[in-house]
Amino acid sequence: MSAVELEPSHDRIVIRLNRPEVRNAIDAETVAELHEACALLEQQPRIALITGSGGIFAAGADIRQLRERRRDDALRGINSGIFDRIRKLPMPVIALIDGYALGGGAELAYACDFRIGTPSVKIGNPEPGLGILAAAGASWRLAELVGEPLAKEILLAGRVLTAEEALGCRLLNDIVEPDELDAAGSALADRIARQAPQAVRLTKSVFHAPREAHPLIDDIAQAVLFETEDKYDRMTAFLERKDRKK
Template sequence: MPTILRDDRADRLWVRLHRPEARNAIDRAMVDELHEVCDELEREPRILLIGGSDGVFAGGADIAELRDRTPADAREGINSRLFDRLARLPMPVIAVVDGWALGGGAELAYAADLRIASDRARFGSPEPSLGIVPAAGATWRLPRLVGEPLAKHMLLAGRVLDAREALAAGLVVAVHDPSELDAAADALVDRIAALDPLAIRHTKRLIDDPTDDPRAAAEAAQAECFGSPAKYERMTAWLDRRPERKNA
C-alpha cells in the first residue's frame, strides 16, 4: 500500500501522508516515496503541499523502525537528508498541519517554506523522552523559526505548542477551522502561483542559501529575471492596468 496519496494539478502537487494505522508515522517506505516526489519536482518544479489525513499530520518517525536502527543508520541521516531535499525544492513547499505534528512529523513541517494549520494543530519534540535527539532539523530550523528560548523550551523541556501559540510565535502563517484548512491552503498557493515562477524560484534560493556576497547573488538573479520575457509582459500589463501609478 502507498504511504502517501497524491493530487496532481498543473501548478501544484498535493501530497497527503497516509499511514492511518500508525498516525502517519514516517517510515522508510514513506521516506522513499517522498524522495520520488522530490525527483519529480526537481525535474518539473511545482508548488508542493504536504498534509496529513484523519486529523493527524504526522505522529513522528516510526518508533518500531527507530528502535532497531543502528549508529550507522543515524549517520546515514535517513530523515534529515529527505527533509533537506524537500527544503531545497525549487518552488515553495507548504506544510498543511491538521492535528499532531510530533518528532519527525514536526521536523517535516519545519522543513517547509510556509506552514498553515488547523486550530487543533499541535507541534512537539518528544525525542529525548525516547532516548534520542531531534536530529532531522529541529535543532537548527526551529530556533530560526521561533527564536532560541522558545525552541529550547520545546526541545529541552517538552513544551508542545498549540495552534494559537504557533501562530503567535510565527511558526505558522494562519490558523483555520479544520473544515476550511485545505481551501485556505489552496488559496495561499493561488497567490503564489499568480506570481512569476522564475522570480519565486530565485527569491526562495536567495533567502535559503545566503552567500558571502548576497548582493552579488541577488544582482545575478535579477539579471536573469530582467532578461525574461515574463518581466516585460508583466510590467507592461501592470502599467496598462494602472496608468496613474508608474513605480513599483
C-alpha cells in the first residue's frame, strides 16, 4: 500500500490516509487500498481508527480524477461503495480528524461510528459548488447525524462547520489538541475493547438494522449472546465482585 498505511495490533488497526502532498485527497488508489483494509477487518474483526497524515484528514475527492468521471463511473458507486463498506464493518470505526474534512473526506467521516477532532477542523460538503452532489452518503446520512435543517445548510448552501460547531451538534464526539488526537482515539478504542467483542459487534448490527426488523433482531442477537462463555464469565465476575462488597 502507498496511499493508505495500516498500523495493526491485536484488537485494532490504525488506517492512515497517506497522500499529504494533495491533502489526502481520496483517489481511486486510496479507494482500492481502503477496500483491502476492510477485507482484513471483515476477516478478523477489530476496532478501526481512520486518520490522515500531514495535519489533514482528507480535503475531498481527487478533483482531477473526479472531473474525468462520467455517467458509468457514477453508477459504479466508487466512493459510496467503500464508505458503505466502512459503515458496515463488524467493529466500531473511529475517525480522528485534523484540519479539513471536506467533500469525500467529510463523507468518510460520516461513515464512521465516532469522530474526534482538533480545533482546526473544517467539515462540510461543497460539492454543488463544483456542479455535482455529495453522493457518497452525505445526502442521506448527514440528516441522521445533525438533523435536517443543518444538513440542508451544509449540503445546499455550502456551510462549512468549525470544530466547535461540529461539537455543538454532536457531529464530533470530542475536540482535543493535535498532539493529543492519537491518544484520544486510543483511549476511546480502549473503552470499546473492554466490552465483550461479540456483544459490541451484535449491538452495532442491531443499532443499524431497519426499524421494521425490531424487536425480532434484538431477541435473536440476545439469544446468541446468552449462549456465549463471555456472557457467563463476565456476569459471574460481576456477581463475585458484588458479593465481596457485602
